[in-house]
Amino acid sequence: MLNINNLHVKLEEEDKPILKGVNLSVEAGSVHAIMGPNGSGKSTMSYVLSGRDGYAVTEGTATLDGADLLAMEPEERAAAGLFLAFQYPVEIPGVGNMTFLRTALNAQRKARGKPEVSAGEFLKLVREKAKSLQIDAEMLKRPVNVGFSGGEKKRNEILQMAVLEPRMCVLDETDSGLDVDAMRLVADGVNALRDAGRSFLVITHYQRLLDHIRPDVVHIMADGRIITSGGPELALEVEKNGYADLLAEVA
Amino acid sequence: MAAGQSNLAARAQTTDARLAGMTLPRGAFTRNARREALQRFTKMGVPMRRDEYWRWSDPAAFVTVSPGAAAAFRVDMPIFSDREKLRLIFTDGVFDAENSDDPTLAGVEIARLSEADEADIHWAKPYYGALEAAGHVPVARPLAALNTAAAREGVLIRVTGKADRPVHISYRQASETSDVTLHHCIRLEEGAELTLLETGTPGARANVVMEVDVAENARFHHIRPQGRALERSLLTHLFTRLAGGALFKSFTLTANGRLTRNEAVIDIAGDGATAHIAGATLGDGADGDFHHDDMVFITHDAVGCESRQVFKKVLKNGAQGVFQGKILVKPGAQKTDGYQISQALLLDDDSQFLAKPELEIYADDVICSHGSTTGAIDETALFYLRSRGIPREDATALLIVSFLADAIAEIEDEVLAADVVARLESWLARRKK
Ligand SMILES: Nc1ncnc2c1ncn2[C@@H]1O[C@H](COP(=O)(O)OP(=O)(O)OP(=O)(O)O)[C@@H](O)[C@H]1O
Ligand SMILES: [Mg+2]
Numbered sequence: 001m002l003n004i005n006n007l008h009v010k011l012e013e014e015d016k017p018i019l020k021g022v023n024l025s026v027e028a029g030s031v032h033a034i035m036g037p038n039g040s041g042k043s044t045m046s047y048v049l050s051g052r053d054g055y056a057v058t059e060g061t062a063t064l065d066g067a068d069l070l071a072m073e074p075e076e077r078a079a080a081g082l083f084l085a086f087q088y089p090v091e092i093p094g095v096g097n098m099t100f101l102r103t104a105l106n107a108q109r110k111a112r113g114k115p116e117v118s119a120g121e122f123l124k125l126v127r128e129k130a131k132s133l134q135i136d137a138e139m140l141k142r143p144v145n146v147g148f149s150g151g152e153k154k155r156n157e158i159l160q161m162a163v164l165e166p167r168m169c170v171l172d173e174t175d176s177g178l179d180v181d182a183m184r185l186v187a188d189g190v191n192a193l194r195d196a197g198r199s200f201l202v203i204t205h206y207q208r209l210l211d212h213i214r215p216d217v218v219h220i221m222a223d224g225r226i227i228t229s230g231g232p233e234l235a236l237e238v239e240k241n242g243y244a245d246l247l248a249e250v251a
Numbered sequence: 252m253a254a255g256q257s258n259l260a261a262r263a264q265t266t267d268a269r270l271a272g273m274t275l276p277r278g279a280f281t282r283n284a285r286r287e288a289l290q291r292f293t294k295m296g297v298p299m300r301r302d303e304y305w306r307w308s309d310p311a312a313f314v315t316v317s318p319g320a321a322a323a324f325r326v327d328m329p330i331f332s333d334r335e336k337l338r339l340i341f342t343d344g345v346f347d348a349e350n351s352d353d354p355t356l357a358g359v360e361i362a363r364l365s366e367a368d369e370a371d372i373h374w375a376k377p378y379y380g381a382l383e384a385a386g387h388v389p390v391a392r393p394l395a396a397l398n399t400a401a402a403r404e405g406v407l408i409r410v411t412g413k414a415d416r417p418v419h420i421s422y423r424q425a426s427e428t429s430d431v432t433l434h435h436c437i438r439l440e441e442g443a444e445l446t447l448l449e450t451g452t453p454g455a456r457a458n459v460v461m462e463v464d465v466a467e468n469a470r471f472h473h474i475r476p477q478g479r480a481l482e483r484s485l486l487t488h489l490f491t492r493l494a495g496g497a498l499f500k501s502f503t504l505t506a507n508g509r510l511t512r513n514e515a516v517i518d519i520a521g522d523g524a525t526a527h528i529a530g531a532t533l534g535d536g537a538d539g540d541f542h543h544d545d546m547v548f549i550t551h552d553a554v555g556c557e558s559r560q561v562f563k564k565v566l567k568n569g570a571q572g573v574f575q576g577k578i579l580v581k582p583g584a585q586k587t588d589g590y591q592i593s594q595a596l597l598l599d600d601d602s603q604f605l606a607k608p609e610l611e612i613y614a615d616d617v618i619c620s621h622g623s624t625t626g627a628i629d630e631t632a633l634f635y636l637r638s639r640g641i642p643r644e645d646a647t648a649l650l651i652v653s654f655l656a657d658a659i660a661e662i663e664d665e666v667l668a669a670d671v672v673a674r675l676e677s678w679l680a681r682r683k684k
Contacts, residue, residue, distance in 0.1 A: 051634075051637070074638050075638075075646075086635070089635075092632050094656035095652070100636070
């Protein structure tokens with residue numbers, strides 16, 4: 001599904017390398033987790049995959065089902081099935097949550113040559129998904145993320161994911177800032193979407209989320225590279241001992 | 252000194268030339284008002300570029316004897332066409348009786364200036380030109396005085412009850428060289444209520460004055476989408492006076508137009524009155540020159556009143572926006588709540604926004620704030636929208652509508668507000684690359 005090969009990225013404005021040869025491949029239907037110290041490049045990788053400005057790819061490739069992601073506009077990547085749940089979801093005053101979601105859904109359907117969903121169908125769809133994430137109707141009426149608490153913003157990201165049904169979901173620290181119950185809601189939301197044709201790349205600092213969303217593979221990123229990969233036990237080791245031993249091993 | 256004298260001579264000469272090209276109506280009940288207005292105009296002289304409040308907009312287009320040619324806009328779908336209203340149509344400043352509605356509306360008296368002004372006695376006699384005459388603060392507005400002296404046509408509306416549908420003054424431009432002068436005079440009696448829609452392009456060049464006198468506890472709503480003709484030059488003056496407990500809300504949408512100057516003079520004279528004035532502007536220099544100037548002067552001269560100015564401009568391809576807004580709080584106008592915001596969203600580096608916000612406060616127990624910002628599209632928000640699959644142009648349009656939302660929120664009627672949003676969305680859709 002997702003293949004990242006020897007990806008090197010630097011800041012566009014300055015000569016600061018951030019990703020220094022990332023290799024990663026996520027098979028269809030699997031859940032991969034990425035852990036790693038602050039500043040190691042996890043968010044940068046998620047932004048580069050989804051097409052944010054400000055970064056320059058100096059070497060390497062990233063493909064989604066063989067299609068060159070790096071050559072596409074952000075909206076084309078979304079239409080191709082990529083979704084990023086932001087570490088810091090963005091507030092957009094003046095644009096209603098429902099308008100935003102419906103515009104997004106219909107834009108993606110249009111790009112895939114499918115008919116738009118009607119206002120009625122859409123309302124039904126969103127209500128159903130919102131209910132399972134315990135997002136109330138009042139929140140849906142508000143402008144995108146404006147006045148939402150940290151946890152509400154994260155749940156709103158998962159709602160968008162549930163409505164848009166992407167095939168490759170990248171979750172950047174969706175668990176941080178969530179209380180125990182909200183974490184379970186988010187995990188349930190993710191698990192409900194697990195499917196043979198859908199993959200997840202879950203960036204997290206904590207083992208707790210991975211108790212709920214069982215990953216198939218855990219990667220450790222440090223200083224712009226995946227330094228080691230393993231099964232769920234790797235996350236437990238990080239939780240217990242931190243990164244020092246793992247970093248020492250590769251040094 | 253020599254320069255000063257030659258400036259003076261130039262102003263006098265241009266003023267004379269402007270008048271020489273016109274024949275002024277004699278008027279009946281308006282006769283005195285017109286005579287005094289002519290005297291005011293002659294004394295003030297035409298505005299010139301060096302006048303403080305014309306520094307950023309060239310008044311020449313309004314001062315020349317005849318207007319430049321301006322192509323008319325092909326009207327596809329007029330705004331508010333699905334709404335119940337009483338429509339009064341002016342084509343190139345001439346009343347179109349055939350296509351207008353029968354002007355009977357419960358609680359509202361409607362007359363045309365041209366017809367009413369054959370009589371010496373009329374309810375509008377104390378109102379015609381009165382607010383204009385009082386409105387030369389803090390600066391002279393000579394072209395409004397000229398309008399009072401010269402206007403032959405316009406509507407006189409007296410509201411005694413709650414109008415059950417809006418009155419709609421609908422302008423159409425047919426001729427490429429029409430030079431239009433219209434003077435509307437509106438009086439809301441105690442407790443009365445009216446929504447006035449004012450739409451379309453009055454002419455190739457137009458000078459429109461509207462005087463609105465709002466009595467105790469009366470409510471006036473004004474929604475003004477200014478037409479989409481690209482080449483026209485438009486000068487408007489809105490003069491209003493509010494008595495105790497009165498409400499005045501005016502919203503203007505300007506998309507297109509070579510030159511627009513909207514002046515508003517609001518005198519809050521009675522305790523507990525509320526005045527809101529808002530503007531949303533969309534200018535694209537790729538369609539031709541676009542220069543848009545809002546100039547607002549609000550006087551608080553009573554206790555416990557609220558005023559709010561919300562002006563938003565979206566400018567691209569060399570479009571120019573100007574905002575000059577002043578709040579004056581007179582001695583004794585305690586518990587005043589005055590708010591003013593002017594903001595521009597510049598879609599490129601070629602466009603420009605100039606703002607001059609002013610506060611002058613002579614009372615100590617007041618809350619007044621003003622702010623002005625100029626910014627570009629928020630790249631983070633744009634990326635967020637695009638990452639959800641919304642193409643760049645649509646995402647930009649969403650952010651533009653969101654930028655204008657605070658101004659549109661000043662329209663109280665949600666259905667009419669939705670029509671305004673639809674209008675600006677179609678404007679944006681037409682400009683997608
Ligand atoms: N636009 C930018 N300008 C300057 N530095 C940047 C920029 N983007 C990323 N960086 C730097 O690149 C490095 C990687 O940042 P990134 O946000 O990808 O880390 P992360 O692994 O997501 O960290 P965290 O766990 O704290 O979220 C950091 O040193 C960060 O300061
Ligand atoms: Mg991060």
